[in-house]
Amino acid sequence: MILDTTKNQLAADSALPNYDTAVGIHPKRHVPQAPIKYDFTGWAQSSMFLMPPRGFPIQQPLYRITVELDLNPFLPVSHVTKVFRCGDQENELVAEFSFALNHKRAVLSMGDTVTRLSNALFSVNSTPKHFNWILGHRLHWDCREMLGNGSPLCVCYLPPSSTAGQYEGVKIASFIPPPPDASPPLPDATITIFPQGHQLMDHIIVSALVVERMLTR
Template identity: 65%
Template structure:
């Protein structure tokens, strides 16, 4: 366990080190930001408009833009109804945000001056001056909740923009550690699927990890094909594909109570047999179709006779120390028409094996 002294956080270098260690921000992440510069730069005006459209859609955030802004010399609004994206004072604020976004993808994150600037940006929103030019200006105080949700909103815009952009190389797009791509073999290939994992903190449900699977199309477009959620400290698990949402137990269940052999009945009937373990500890999961799929009930837990193998999925060994090898998925020709279900069910099965 890494020890962090509370008193050490009074010093900026210590705070920066703690922040970087906590979120895992490395030089590779900084390089990914720099690689995204040419993609983000042309989109800054659109992103800024989206941000201010959001801010002006709530009165609690809009009211901060009614008073005359520091450095603005034009006509100030007198009431909320006068605010719009075209108001001169809002345009003035938009220019500041555009400059800030440009800095984020160009700054040298190894220099303390970068963090000093970011620290001052945060400080100036707490009622303190932050920057020298604000010492004689009226105090600016924005409650943390508004800062946090706005940063989350901007992050969502930027991540989706970057991760779906076809002109960025795979390493730059995959810098988001909660996302991965399913890639075809061979160099310079475009991803077939994108898989993301996030936490669902719905206060009325058990805390869950939600996995979403998107099919990648041309021009960086993606389509959500399925998602499933496993509760962290609870047996609750749900899955959605297309128009069907159901408990996982209604879509996947074990054969003869085996923890490594499964029936999948959400859509097409598939079987996953993961009882073979390779020498390195990786499970070898074979997906096959039952030979008599039209005879047995789809809710039967009795294994049908084995039919056609359509895919082999080999996830990393669950007990191996990082770095883990890449998972591999071999899909036979007949399985191509069932690829969406193979991908989704393979990820569900892998989660069942490591649960």
């Protein structure tokens, strides 16, 4: 009887969805074979969400993003952006970064690392729309192309193994923020994750938000 109860409990536990299933991110053995486009919801009540496509069976956000003011009297006034993971690990802080309003100070906290933002993201050849991300995973963001509505098209690459004059490697994401100079209502930002990017979602989302802040700073 005890053995049967244990087996039943194990079966019930195994039937529960894991985090990957709940938020629509496939584990490594089920990597999507096509790009998936996610939408950032409109800004409301000091937060926004990253949502899966409408056709997904589970309409549950993947991430929640908040922004608040840091009024520490001993530091420059800053905007602090926090990225939380949703799903089974609701409200787990993935990363936070702050940009001072009238100062060059910028700080990033992700995992066990707290550092100045310049130690995680820097421009390529001093180009204001071309960045390398070197925290944890090396990513390359190229935002030099503009769409017809004024939105930048930011493409994320895994850098090639050989860097002999070549920056473009494997394309893993494309990010389209709203046009900064357009009249409201603004279109929602979108991010498309390619098959090899799903295992790097945390770093792609955080670095995309940092890049967007750099573009509009």
